Amino acid sequence: MESELLRYERLAEDLSGVIVAGNLRPGERLPSVRRLSRERRLSISTVLQALHQLEDRGLVEARPQSGYFVRHAAARRAQPSARSTPEGPVPVDVSQRLMRVLQTSILPGVAPLAAALPASSLMPLAALQRLYGGVARRHPRLLEASSHINMDEPALVRQLVLRSLGWAGPLAADELVITNSCTEALSLSLRAVTSPGDTVAVESPGYYLMLQLLETLGLKALEIPTDPRSGMSIEALDLATRESRVAACLLVANASNPLGSIMPDENKRRLARLTAERGVAVIEDDIYGDLHFGRERPWPIKAFDTAGNVMLCTSFSKSLSPALRIGFVAAGRYRSQVALQKTITSGGTNPLTQVVLAEYLESGACQRHLHGLRRSYERQVAAMRAAVARHFPVATRITEPQGGFVLWVELPEEVDTTALHDRAITAGVSYVPGELFSASGMYRNCLRLNCGNPHTPDIEDAVRRLGKLITA
Numbered sequence: 421m422e423s424e425l426l427r428y429e430r431l432a433e434d435l436s437g438v439i440v441a442g443n444l445r446p447g448e449r450l451p452s453v454r455r456l457s458r459e460r461r462l463s464i465s466t467v468l469q470a471l472h473q474l475e476d477r478g479l480v481e482a483r484p485q486s487g488y489f490v491r492h493a494a495a496r497r498a499q500p501s502a503r504s505t506p507e508g509p510v511p512v513d514v515s516q517r518l519m520r521v522l523q524t525s526i527l528p529g530v531a532p533l534a535a536a537l538p539a540s541s542l543m544p545l546a547a548l549q550r551l552y553g554g555v556a557r558r559h560p561r562l563l564e565a566s567s568h569i570n571m572d573e574p575a576l577v578r579q580l581v582l583r584s585l586g587w588a589g590p591l592a593a594d595e596l597v598i599t600n601s602c603t604e605a606l607s608l609s610l611r612a613v614t615s616p617g618d619t620v621a622v623e624s625p626g627y628y629l630m631l632q633l634l635e636t637l638g639l640k641a642l643e644i645p646t647d648p649r650s651g652m653s654i655e656a657l658d659l660a661t662r663e664s665r666v667a668a669c670l671l672v673a674n675a676s677n678p679l680g681s682i683m684p685d686e687n688k689r690r691l692a693r694l695t696a697e698r699g700v701a702v703i704e705d706d707i708y709g710d711l712h713f714g715r716e717r718p719w720p721i722k723a724f725d726t727a728g729n730v731m732l733c734t735s736f737s738k739s740l741s742p743a744l745r746i747g748f749v750a751a752g753r754y755r756s757q758v759a760l761q762k763t764i765t766s767g768g769t770n771p772l773t774q775v776v777l778a779e780y781l782e783s784g785a786c787q788r789h790l791h792g793l794r795r796s797y798e799r800q801v802a803a804m805r806a807a808v809a810r811h812f813p814v815a816t817r818i819t820e821p822q823g824g825f826v827l828w829v830e831l832p833e834e835v836d837t838t839a840l841h842d843r844a845i846t847a848g849v850s851y852v853p854g855e856l857f858s859a860s861g862m863y864r865n866c867l868r869l870n871c872g873n874p875h876t877p878d879i880e881d882a883v884r885r886l887g888k889l890i891t892a
């Protein structure tokens with residue numbers, strides 16, 4: 421029989437789940453003690469014990485004669501906070517462990533909660549298929565490329581420039597280099613402005629592939645504390661670049677991976693100015709810029725750059741299809757170095773795909789698709805937050821992403837997500853352990869979940885199984 425202890429913990433967990441997921445909002449009254457006691461078949465003292473635990477955690481407050489209410493600070497408190505990071509740069513060594521995690525996550529029967537990949541049902545595949553057929557027939561010359569020096573298609577360059585016209589500083593056609601994916605864009609940009617042994621400032625926690633790039637290029641990572649709401653700390657970046665040489669700053673200002681934070685415009689402006697003054701090149705990954713949950717598309721740091729110092733990298737992997745493998749760099753004053761790196765790396769980018777993308781971007785279908793996709797990702801992230809709140813321990817903190825489709829989860833100190841990973845795979849659930857988001861091995865009690873798939877009962881059950889392993 422379930423002990424009284426477990427029962428009150430269970431009730432506390434259920435109630436905190438509802439609060440953290442936003443289904444009971446700040447200021448709202450919880451069901452009365454009597455009602456909870458009657459409906460959950462628990463003694464009054466068990467219910468009170470659960471409510472006291474929520475009070476201790478700052479989630480609810482008792483008001484005399486009126487009952488229990490969700491505290492206004494409850495939702496914010498449930499987010500992880502930025503942590504202090506090592507003061508100096510460190511070498512990176514994540515690749516081996518990361519490859520293992522990503523390989524095990526695609527084993528048959530494992531729920532896809534690791535890599536940040538969207539469900540193909542969310543991608544406009546039928547429209548892209550039709551365009552591939554049509555473009556190949558209408559433009560036979562596309563299979564007759566005559567040069568490897570510059571294969572960028574003018575029709576695509578034009579569309580990319582037009583899409584940025586709403587920004588304070590739009591992209592210029594002559595600074596663009598079309599790439600095979602965002603990964604290639606990041607790699608070319610890094611190689612254009614760094615030499616082995618250099619230091620690169622990165623977000624902490626930050627996207628693991630960026631750490632992998634630093635590792636393979638022999639670069640050191642300087643971890644800068646990053647806040648789940650406002651992104652990389654400008655104060656910390658300022659301090660870090662005051663005395664030591666930092667060759668580049670690599671970050672995701674719009675819907676960062678893994679935190680989902682969007683840097684406020686004022687911070688973007690400060691970052692653009694500070695880095696230009698100190699000679700630190702900025703490599704900005706804007707892959708989630710179109711996938712914001714707020715009304716307006718956030719501007720990238722690039723929009724505030726007056727010195728040509730920001731290289732904006734992106735791709736259509738999260739919005740149209742990861743299989744297109746197409747992206748670009750708007751490289752500012754580093755354009756010629758980036759173009760050279762592109763030539764020696766892969767020559768050019770498939771012209772057929774470039775024209776397909778240009779025609780899709782030109783059609784009204786693209787705006788409609790993006791509008792629906794943003795809502796789907798937002799729904800999926802909310803459903804995953806609610807599932808984590810339901811199934812993970814009460815003390816769990818969860819981010820409130822402002823865009824994108826990953827969730828960062830901070831577990832009680834004693835949980836080791838690296839040690840737990842093999843058992844999770846055996847139980848048919850994948851995730852990315854937190855330590856892979858840090859060059860210095862921080863965040864061992866954290867993990868990242870992919871919310872790129874519709875929240876089906878199978879996904880809910882996978883989250884439940886993971887929660888069970890964590891609480892065991």
Ligand SMILES: Cc1ncc(COP(=O)(O)O)c(C=O)c1O
Nearest residue numbers: 536601602603627677707735737
């Ligand atoms: C921030 C960020 N940048 C880049 C990528 C990779 O993009 P691509 O598939 O275009 O190389 C990802 C994918 O997870 C990502 O999250």
